[in-house]
Amino acid sequence: MSEQHRLSFDTPGRGSVEITAEIAAVVRKTPLDSGIAHVFVRHTSCGLAITENADPTVRRDLETLLQRWAPDGDPAYRHDLEGDDDMAAHARSLLTGTSLTVPFAGGQLLLGTWQGIYLFEHRTHGHRREIVVTLLG
């Protein structure tokens, strides 16, 4: 059995936005006993990741590393139509991935205590990001 929901988020620009509460709200209402929640972004310049929800410097340090791994405006890039952050955003998307999955049971996500679900905006400017949540059980 499965059910599908569409969500959208307006990001303020590069950085991460916690979306745990929105995914948890979908899971709370499902008639499915248990299964997995699949979260998918319909874009190639943002991503999804589960990381620590307590100290926000964790996500600041992840941004520092993402900038190191996929620098903006790297002279090696050939794809630069939309600016210095364009190719960097696609490369960050490869590293974070475009989907994630979390088990649920009894209407609750089975996240660990310190785990949060984050939408990573990889472009410098904000965008409206469409997400498909599929619950399978």
Place this chain on the structure above:
Amino acid sequence: MSEQHRLSFDTPGRGSVEITAEIAAVVRKTPLDSGIAHVFVRHTSCGLAITENADPTVRRDLETLLQRWAPDGDPAYRHDLEGDDDMAAHARSLLTGTSLTVPFAGGQLLLGTWQGIYLFEHRTHGHRREIVVTLLG
């Protein structure tokens, strides 16, 4: 409910091959209303990723970065039985992953406009790559 399909692809060597049409063809025929398509490579030296399907220089730049992240013939490698690209291919596989998932509904993959599904061959030479597609709904 689920169904499973086996596909195989002959890669021409390092680089990415678009397989969106082949996955879409499996989804088009399913009796399942909606759910997710799970795509899995049965290998440790190739990978799967969703990235931009418009400008091919995106995938050329991803290759440039993969070569930087996991250089061929790095002197630090101890695993080099099969040549300079051997360990680099396993490391690229860690970064791209061996599976990906895409939601579907009404016989259509719910990819965004600019998203394509790519098989990344991480070895220098071409290989026959086996893929298992599982539809869950």
Place this chain on the structure above:
Amino acid sequence: MSEQHRLSFDTPGRGSVEITAEIAAVVRKTPLDSGIAHVFVRHTSCGLAITENADPTVRRDLETLLQRWAPDGDPAYRHDLEGDDDMAAHARSLLTGTSLTVPFAGGQLLLGTWQGIYLFEHRTHGHRREIVVTLLG
């Protein structure tokens, strides 16, 4: 249809522990004909990956690269409450991911010949790691 199982593993510290046999044992007993096994760690400082199961130097070389990609005690980190390996572990977790999925059929994981499932402990010291396995079919 789905079923869910809880496993836990005591890691001996940084490095990878093969858990293929434990996941295969769950799959062997399922009444589901075919589907996918979803494996999830409830932590932000360890990860999961499928890689070569033959030559252990592959996983040693992956550790070498993880140390290069996310160095311990990097001066750029702001999150260092729990020591030099703290932020490095969160960054490694972003790269390896916190879940993986493998198709199964007839009570068998459909892994390739050279694929093993590994729990990567990203902290220097050992931890008890909780895993949720969800079978969907």
